[in-house]
Amino acid sequence: MAPEPMVSIGFIAKRTGNAVSLIRYYANEGLIPSVRTSGGNRAFPRSVIRRVSFILIAQNMGYSLANIKDLLSTLPDNRTPTQADWAKLSRVFNEHIEAKIAALTSLKASLEGCIGCGCLSLERCRLYNSDDKVAAQGSGAQLLDENVQSQFLVSHKK
Amino acid sequence: MAPEPMVSIGFIAKRTGNAVSLIRYYANEGLIPSVRTSGGNRAFPRSVIRRVSFILIAQNMGYSLANIKDLLSTLPDNRTPTQADWAKLSRVFNEHIEAKIAALTSLKASLEGCIGCGCLSLERCRLYNSDDKVAAQGSGAQLLDENVQSQFLVSHKK
DNA sequence: TTAATATCTAAAGCTAACTTTAGATCAAGT
């Protein structure tokens, strides 16, 4: 197989529409693989563009970089991901999307019920309590499952 | 009408399942109304419990406190919100939920298409580019519309 | 070869959303 063409950090930045500093940051955080040129500059396989795109999409969905790193860990670091690699990842991701849709749908129904019923006691009905308190009880060692449970992991709480 | 019973900050904290420091923080940020006792302690109308619950739900959906403050600004500050007040707010909120569901549904379809077609060029297809770049072009003075456009406003970018 | 442009590192700075700390005052029960 032909060796993969390597590109500069500026190239990745332009192609993904981001600042160079962000690409460098992701590289330092181990979210994207890179090697060094003889002079010390970073060199990336072209496939990193796709990886960065995925990161951006996942972030938009509410995933933290730590979560995304876990998701991406199923991709190979030493070789360019094949279609099968991405397909496997996308299956997992797809399940998460479906879970989010389901959660939003149920939130919508609850909200309509709560306002509609006249009780006005948002704090006591299923809306907030049942979903989130359960997630908060997790043992702590279940990253992806916790994602599915809490659905919108945007919380910055400790 | 009977004057609304006022409660302490600790009461609100316990009822909503949060730290006292958070309630104080929200009060300082103007997210929840409060008055002072003769001694200087904060006193809240009971209805603040519902308001806090709403804030937590909205945060879970990905809204920033600034966005939530805008959403809540339709509620009266000087009197306890009526069912009609909450119903109006929930209608707006509901539209946002629907928009998010639609965005996720389309993301799911795009992802399936992208992986399935074999092109593997996530960076060039509709997935990331069309949705987000458009949102990034907003003039800047359209808070709620921007929310609807970008769907998952979790971005911390400037 | 030389000037312009791109990268590099390390450290500091920034925003959001909170929590923690310290020292002081309030409120309640006995």
Added chain:
DNA sequence: ACTTGATCTAAAGTTAGCTTTAGATATTAA
């Protein structure tokens, strides 16, 4: 009156996710 627990303020600390800065090298184009 006294002690205990709740609150108060102001300021500093924390985490995530970046950007900015400064000064030094690498790369590229002419």
